[in-house]
Amino acid sequence: MIAAPGTALVRIDTNVRHQSFEGWGTSLCWWAHHVGGWEEARRNAVVEAVVDPVDGLGYNVFRYNIGGGENPSHEHMKQHREMPGFQRADGTFTWESDANQRAILLRIAERGTALIFEAFSNSPPYWMTHSGCASGSSDGGDNLKAEYYDDFAHYLTEVVRHYRDEHGIVFRTLEPLNEPHASWWKSNGSQEGCHFDRASQEKIIQEVAGQLASKGLDGTVVSASDENSMDDALRNIDAFGPATLAAFEQINVHSYAGSKRKELRRLATELGKRLWQSESGPLGQDISDDTDAALFMAERIIKDLRELKPEAWVDWQSGDPSRSWASFTLDDREQSYAPIKRFYMHAGFSRYIRPGATFVEVDSEDMVAAVSADGSYLTLVARNGDRNASRGYTLDLTRLPTVGPAAEGHRTSRTEDLARLPDMAIEDYRLVVTIPAYSITTFVIPMP
Structure with a gap:
């Protein structure tokens, strides 16, 4: 021609033919923790904007954040970023916690279609940590105490069991890590975070997998490791031992940093692991307006889909105080939302490339x-x-x-x-x- x-x-x-696609999605923290406190009809309207495949984004993949819960005496996290935890230091669980995020999750379960849920953790509960703080250690190193690996795995898997038994929500995957290689997770920070070196990652992955199995939670498997950099993900996962590789079924990676998309895709294929781009956004970018944000993220999505070839592409924040990270703005006084350019850009992909499509x-x-x-x-x-x-x-x-x-x-x-x-x-x-x-x-x- x-x-x-x-x-x-x-x-x-x-x-x-390339990857068969499971869908598009977003994490729920922190916007669901924010919007979930609105009057029911108004928060439901936001959910419609996210799940409706005709007039909304048509997302079907949702990552629920199991909050670690911060030290009650600390007041350093940004608004809406201090996610409630479920377990006190005495070991008792407080299931009434996290009502806001849960309200959004349950509404999504009612209204969405072809849904896939993942549970993920940014930090263990503060009382399991060296620093006594859920935003990280004093020096950016490992923060989970050695004697609490089994307790942390118990915490995460109990939350998974509770949501299955009490709310009918089955998390297909459970991710105990978030950007674990990063050294910026320090105490008195603005959000939850926890460093795990590679050996520590392997330890918690195996512990969580073991407890899922021992508790009969066979509808949930482990995903790992949600590194900030695709290059770090490639390096660490490629060095995991056989027992760790057998303990998880899905590779999660963020596409903020690194360039080894094709190499990570090859590794995932060799290992027989599902691969998700599980978080992204305009981190570190000089974004001057809404259109710049939309065009930047469209480029990121296209590059990810072409080179990383993930089975799902997941945004970080649908609503955020920073416009360049958001698909819609949130007005607490009016309890209303307003779509901005990134909403329409994302919808240009997500309304027309639907779950089950093949690239x-x-x-x-x-x-x-x-x-x-x-x-x-x-x-x-x-x-x-x-x-x-x-x-x-x-x-x-x-x-x-x-x-x-x-x-x-x-x-x-x-x-x-x-x-x-x-x-x-x-x-x-x-x-x-x-x-x-x-x-x-x-x-x-x-x-x-």
């Missing part, structure tokens, strides 16, 4: 393509990061088994919020499109 004048030729090949080959680093679970359509998402010039493409569809007469389009830019475009004619398996400067466009190509 020859490209139309002034356009670049891009081939899509549905015969070259396929497209030979442009600025695009991803996926075939729907039923094979009835292909979704292509294209990003143009040039601030000044549009880009033209001739999409070669000859490697699709069949195509319909026209493609549907949706665009987010500085002036558009997932705006519906006029249908575009497909002629002789060729679709000619223009992506305006600094925009993200979703094309839905029927395959009847």
